[in-house]
Each structure stands twice: as C-alpha cells, then as structure tokens.
Amino acid sequence: MYTHNGEDVFVIDGHIHLWDATEENIVHEGGEQFIQCFYDYHTAFTPEEEQWDMDTYRQYGAERMIQDLFRDGYVDMGIFQPTYLTDFYDEGFNTTDQNAELAEEYPERFVLNGSFDPRDGDEGIAHLERLKDDYDIQGVKLYTAEWRGDSKGWRLDSEESFRFLEKCAELGIENIHAHKGPTIRPLNRDAFDVGDVDDAATSFPDLNFIVEHVGFPRVDDFCHIATQETNVYGGLAVAAPFAQNRPRKFAEMMGELLFWVGEDNLLFGSDYGIWEPDWLVPAVMNAELTQEERAEYGVELSPDVKRKIMGENAAQLYNIDIEEKKEQFRDDAISQEFELGDSYEEASAD
Amino acid sequence: MATTDPPDSPGSTNHSEIAHSSVTTDKSVDLDAIRDRLDHVHDPELDRSIVELQYVEAIEIDDGAVTVAFVLPTAWCSPAFAWMMATGIRDEVEVVSGVTSVTVRLSDHMHGDEITTGVNQRRSFDSVFEDAEDGIMAVQQKLDEKARFARQHSAIKALQQGGLDPDQIAPLTRADIELDFSSDLAAVTVQDGALTVTVARDPLAEYLNKARETGLVADESDRLFADREGEPLASDPESFESIVRDARLAAANIEGQGAICESLHESRNGVHFD
Known part of the structure; x- marks a missing residue:
C-alpha cells in the first residue's frame, strides 16, 4: 500500500497486462510492429534507469509481474485488460484465458476482464457467456478500431454492438472499457472517434463506460461526452506517465480532466508492462497543481482527489470494499510472500 | 558534391x-x-x-x-x-x-x-x-478546423490581457485588427473606432492564418471568432466563457498529443526536444 504524507492510499491499478510477444508466438509482421510500437511507448516515458531490455519486454512472465506490482509497485489490486490480437499472435497477445492463470492463483488481488467483438455474432455471444461462466467477469475491454478482414472496425452504438451490450447488462458485466486512441490502421477520419460512446452510454445507463487513454488524441471530444454522461469514465493510462517527465503538461491535463470529467470519474492505470507502478504511482501522487493552475481550472488535485483516482473510483465500479480488502491483505498469499502484512495493519492510535 | x-x-x-x-x-x-x-x-x-x-x-x-x-x-x-x-x-x-x-x-x-x-x-x-x-481534403478540413479553434484560445487570451471584455471581443471583425510586422504588436479597434488597444501580435497572427485557411475569416467584414462548430461567438459572459474553456480544451488536446508524439519521436528516432 502506498503511503502519502503518513496517510494510506489504496492503489487499484486499473489497467494491467500479462502478454506474450515472444517471436515464437508472432504469426504476422503486425505482431512484431505492435510490440515494437509498445516498446517505443515504454522507453519514451520511462526513466532511463528503469527501462527494460527488449527480451524482457517481450515476455516478463507472471513471477516478475507480481513482484513489480505488489512487492515493488505499491499496488494493492490490479485489473486485467485483455488484448486478443489473435491475427498477429498465435496464442493471442494478452487474452483473458492467459491472464486467468495469474488471476485465479491470487483471486483476491486481481480483477479479470473479458472482451467481445460484435462481428463475431452468435459465436461471440457464446464466448462472452463462457467468460462469465468460467471467470465471473465484471468488465470487458473493447477495441473498436481493430481491423478484421474487410472491416475497418466497429462502433459501440451499432445494432450488433447493442446486442452485446444488452448481453453484458443481462449477465451483470457492468464495466465497458473502450480503448480509444492509437489504433492499428487509422486510415479513416473516424478511426479515433469517441462519439459512439455517447449514444451507447445514454442507451445503457446501468453500464459504466470507461474510455481508456482518456480518448487521446480526442481528449476534447471525450471530455464533451463525459461531462454530460455520469456513467462515462476516463482511464488515465498514457496520460499518467506525463507526471514523470512532463509534470506541467500532466497538471494541465489533470486540470482539464477534473474540470470536464470530474474527480469521481477518473481511474489510474499503469498499463503495465508498458510502464511500471513503482515509479509511476509516486509520480502521480506527488503531482501538484500550482495556485495559478487551480485558479485557471477551478479544481483541486488534493490528497482526497488523488485517493479517489488511485483506487476508490475503481473500487466503486467493481464493488470492492477497500476496508475489507485491507483486512484480508494482512495475511493473504501475496502479503505472506512479500512480507507486506504489516502495511495493512490499522495505524495504532496514539 | x-x-x-x-x-x-x-x-x-x-x-x-x-x-x-x-x-x-x-x-x-x-x-x-x-x-x-x-x-x-x-x-x-x-x-x-x-x-x-x-x-x-x-x-x-x-x-x-x-x-x-x-x-x-x-x-x-x-x-x-x-x-x-x-x-x-x-x-x-x-x-x-x-x-x-x-x-x-x-x-x-x-x-x-x-x-x-x-x-x-x-x-x-x-x-x-x-x-x-474519407477524402484527404475532408480529413484536412476537419483537422484545420480543430487547429483554428485551439489557436483561438491564445488569441482571445491576448485580447483579454490587452484589457478587452467579452462584449468587445465577440463582435470583432477582420477589419478591426491591424498586424504590425515591424513590431510584435497588433492594433485592435473596438466600439466602432472609439478605442484602439495594442496587444501581442503573434497569437492573433497565427490565429488569423488558420482562420483564413479554414474559410472562417475571408473578408474584412467577417467576424473573427466562432465556437467549435463555426457559429459566431456570443458576447454574453457565460456563453463566451464556456467557448473560451472549450477552446482551451482543444488546445490542451493538441498539445498533449504533441507531447506524446515528441516523446515517441525522441525514443524511436533519437532526436531531442528541449
């Protein structure tokens, strides 16, 4: 657990991956380009002394992951966001079934999300039902801009998509994480469009729509939607590492996001293994708005606001009782393995 | 050679x-x-x-x-x-x-x-x-319009720093602005010529370039400023302020994406930004 000025901050990392980009798993040149592009993101925003070599980056493995998150990275819980990319990777890049290996070993520490693609039709519905049956998933990660055959992606507000969203509502899969932002082949004007979230969020008020990467490079369009819809949230992966190497840009971005989206609708995510929480969590927690920035945006990035962003908001979405979790983590497998139990003891009242 | x-x-x-x-x-x-x-x-x-x-x-x-x-x-x-x-x-x-x-x-x-x-x-x-x-021209037009709107934020800030109020800024036309290329100032005439103030030139000049490219400001009589959709700016303080905020957001989006691209460019291609 992270401690900030003597106060506990329960960290739920809302965006983590366990991927396999080994050469043996790559079946299309897009797979190699994809991991190389990820690696550019890694080196672009990671302090030099924290950067990984490419071999480690291709497959860091479960053991390293739990160390990086829980032992070294102040993370209390993590939410797996799968990325299938089965056209590029033989066994998939980062599928729910792959993630499940770790999530089932430490179920108290992980939330395991699924995925769907409405172009899969009946088969896709069956897949979603299977994921619910097998893992009791509460959320899905979606890639609307993914190309498949002749299709250049799909829209969340399409008829086919609504069929899947209805299925999610029926199964109690409440959290819809939509990846907007860097796409495979953004040939078309609307490849980054976030407008489809608007109609979907209005039509499904009982579902929560978390726009990952706060819609970059369409943060403005995302903000317009989020300011109107209370069930639209922003995931901070990609924006968060600004805190490390471009702190004023980060402050400016947080000013805008807090103004438009609000402190209750923003979720921290490291995007692990693109970035590591051991340096990212402190960077975000130490971020401050100047007096001038507070006046400009009319918002605060106070410790209370940061606590919401770092964990409390995600806890609300995923029905996580933080106090109950702290009690559980005094003596769970991870705390035993890494001797973390003491950090979950209640501070003794002097 | x-x-x-x-x-x-x-x-x-x-x-x-x-x-x-x-x-x-x-x-x-x-x-x-x-x-x-x-x-x-x-x-x-x-x-x-x-x-x-x-x-x-x-x-x-x-x-x-x-x-x-x-x-x-x-x-x-x-x-x-x-x-x-x-x-x-x-x-x-x-x-x-x-x-x-x-x-x-x-x-x-x-x-x-x-x-x-x-x-x-x-x-x-x-x-x-x-x-x-989409045709390349349609993509270009859409991006130019976003850029125009984002640049509007700095232009309006410059006018506000020059002491102008929303009801003076909103009705401005191209004819009211004189860019002085021998200095870094621009002269702005308001209230039907009753008052002229000088403000920083660059934010206005950069804005006008883009406003011309998008076709928003073509003639001397064209209004300078518009909302995201191209509708002329209202002068009541509330809607004025909300459009200024929206333009600030458009600028933050472009600058934020710029910061991502700069970092990726440094990382991949070995260039360096200050």
Whole structure:
C-alpha cells in the first residue's frame, strides 16, 4: 500500500497486462510492429534507469509481474485488460484465458476482464457467456478500431454492438472499457472517434463506460461526452506517465480532466508492462497543481482527489470494499510472500 | 558534391531544430530557402511545423534535384496525415528557385513505400489507399478546423490581457485588427473606432492564418471568432466563457498529443526536444 504524507492510499491499478510477444508466438509482421510500437511507448516515458531490455519486454512472465506490482509497485489490486490480437499472435497477445492463470492463483488481488467483438455474432455471444461462466467477469475491454478482414472496425452504438451490450447488462458485466486512441490502421477520419460512446452510454445507463487513454488524441471530444454522461469514465493510462517527465503538461491535463470529467470519474492505470507502478504511482501522487493552475481550472488535485483516482473510483465500479480488502491483505498469499502484512495493519492510535 | 553542416540561419526562422538532419548539397539551390519552405509544412494533427517537430531527416541537393527524407514518431502514424505532410513537402519545395525536381521519402513507416511512391508519382490518396473512407481534403478540413479553434484560445487570451471584455471581443471583425510586422504588436479597434488597444501580435497572427485557411475569416467584414462548430461567438459572459474553456480544451488536446508524439519521436528516432 502506498503511503502519502503518513496517510494510506489504496492503489487499484486499473489497467494491467500479462502478454506474450515472444517471436515464437508472432504469426504476422503486425505482431512484431505492435510490440515494437509498445516498446517505443515504454522507453519514451520511462526513466532511463528503469527501462527494460527488449527480451524482457517481450515476455516478463507472471513471477516478475507480481513482484513489480505488489512487492515493488505499491499496488494493492490490479485489473486485467485483455488484448486478443489473435491475427498477429498465435496464442493471442494478452487474452483473458492467459491472464486467468495469474488471476485465479491470487483471486483476491486481481480483477479479470473479458472482451467481445460484435462481428463475431452468435459465436461471440457464446464466448462472452463462457467468460462469465468460467471467470465471473465484471468488465470487458473493447477495441473498436481493430481491423478484421474487410472491416475497418466497429462502433459501440451499432445494432450488433447493442446486442452485446444488452448481453453484458443481462449477465451483470457492468464495466465497458473502450480503448480509444492509437489504433492499428487509422486510415479513416473516424478511426479515433469517441462519439459512439455517447449514444451507447445514454442507451445503457446501468453500464459504466470507461474510455481508456482518456480518448487521446480526442481528449476534447471525450471530455464533451463525459461531462454530460455520469456513467462515462476516463482511464488515465498514457496520460499518467506525463507526471514523470512532463509534470506541467500532466497538471494541465489533470486540470482539464477534473474540470470536464470530474474527480469521481477518473481511474489510474499503469498499463503495465508498458510502464511500471513503482515509479509511476509516486509520480502521480506527488503531482501538484500550482495556485495559478487551480485558479485557471477551478479544481483541486488534493490528497482526497488523488485517493479517489488511485483506487476508490475503481473500487466503486467493481464493488470492492477497500476496508475489507485491507483486512484480508494482512495475511493473504501475496502479503505472506512479500512480507507486506504489516502495511495493512490499522495505524495504532496514539 | 559537398556535404556541409547546416549554417546558422540569417533569417527570422530558427533552424536549430533541423540541425540533426543530414544535408548534402552542391549549392545549386539555396538551402535556407528550402528550409524556409519546409517550415510551412505542418503536422496537421499537432498543428506544428515539421521542422520544429524535427521530422526532416535528410535534404539532398544535386543539380537542382532535391530529395527530402522525413520520419514520423511512430511507424503507425496515420497514413492520411503522413500523406498530407509528404505532398506538403513536395509542393512547398518545388517552388524554390532553381529546383528542377523534388523527391520525397518517408522512412520507417508501415506505409512508407506506398506513400513515397504515390506522392512522387503524383497519384491521389484515394488511388493509393483504396480502402480509405474519407477524402484527404475532408480529413484536412476537419483537422484545420480543430487547429483554428485551439489557436483561438491564445488569441482571445491576448485580447483579454490587452484589457478587452467579452462584449468587445465577440463582435470583432477582420477589419478591426491591424498586424504590425515591424513590431510584435497588433492594433485592435473596438466600439466602432472609439478605442484602439495594442496587444501581442503573434497569437492573433497565427490565429488569423488558420482562420483564413479554414474559410472562417475571408473578408474584412467577417467576424473573427466562432465556437467549435463555426457559429459566431456570443458576447454574453457565460456563453463566451464556456467557448473560451472549450477552446482551451482543444488546445490542451493538441498539445498533449504533441507531447506524446515528441516523446515517441525522441525514443524511436533519437532526436531531442528541449
């Protein structure tokens, strides 16, 4: 657990991956380009002394992951966001079934999300039902801009998509994480469009729509939607590492996001293994708005606001009782393995 | 043929950003003139010059034949945006005195070959990328409109810093602004000529360039400022403020994306931004 000025901050990392980009798993040149592009993101925003070599980056493995998150990275819980990319990777890049290996070993520490693609039709519905049956998933990660055959992606507000969203509502899969932002082949004007979230969020008020990467490079369009819809949230992966190497840009971005989206609708995510929480969590927690920035945006990035962003908001979405979790983590497998139990003891009242 | 280090520019444009690119020239064409033209080519999404963004990798000049190689922050950058920059390079450089031909080369991009060949053969975007849904002009127009709106924020800030109120700013037309290119100031006339104030020139000049490109401000009588959709700015303080905030957000989006691209560019292509 992270401690900030003597106060506990329960960290739920809302965006983590366990991927396999080994050469043996790559079946299309897009797979190699994809991991190389990820690696550019890694080196672009990671302090030099924290950067990984490419071999480690291709497959860091479960053991390293739990160390990086829980032992070294102040993370209390993590939410797996799968990325299938089965056209590029033989066994998939980062599928729910792959993630499940770790999530089932430490179920108290992980939330395991699924995925769907409405172009899969009946088969896709069956897949979603299977994921619910097998893992009791509460959320899905979606890639609307993914190309498949002749299709250049799909829209969340399409008829086919609504069929899947209805299925999610029926199964109690409440959290819809939509990846907007860097796409495979953004040939078309609307490849980054976030407008489809608007109609979907209005039509499904009982579902929560978390726009990952706060819609970059369409943060403005995302903000317009989020300011109107209370069930639209922003995931901070990609924006968060600004805190490390471009702190004023980060402050400016947080000013805008807090103004438009609000402190209750923003979720921290490291995007692990693109970035590591051991340096990212402190960077975000130490971020401050100047007096001038507070006046400009009319918002605060106070410790209370940061606590919401770092964990409390995600806890609300995923029905996580933080106090109950702290009690559980005094003596769970991870705390035993890494001797973390003491950090979950209640501070003794002097 | 001689290889030279790029000389310091005597002109107003700061060319230090281009220093990393390799230059080969036989002096048949003025290198500075080429650089000045390249500075006019913008990344359409980031609304910044490709020179400032350090995309230009190499310039070769051989008896009037000019080759410009450029590289983008990722191999996945939008082919449509890459196409606009490649045609921009071609069209800007070929008007330089002494240039007999221009060859553009996009390196390390997943569609580098198609774009390089297509632009040099003067083919259309649609014929090279048959599966693209939108015409290149529609994409360009949309990005220009976003850039116009984002630039409006700095322009209005400059006017407010000059002491003007919303009800003075909202009705301004092109005729009310006089840009002084001998200084860094602009003169703004308000209240039917009753009052003239001076403000910082650059934010207004940069805004007006983009407002002209998008067609929002074509004539002297055209209103200067508009909301995101192009509707004229209202002067009541509340709606004025909400449009200023929206323009601030548009600018933050472009600048934020710019910061991501700069970092990726540094990481992948070894350039350095201050």
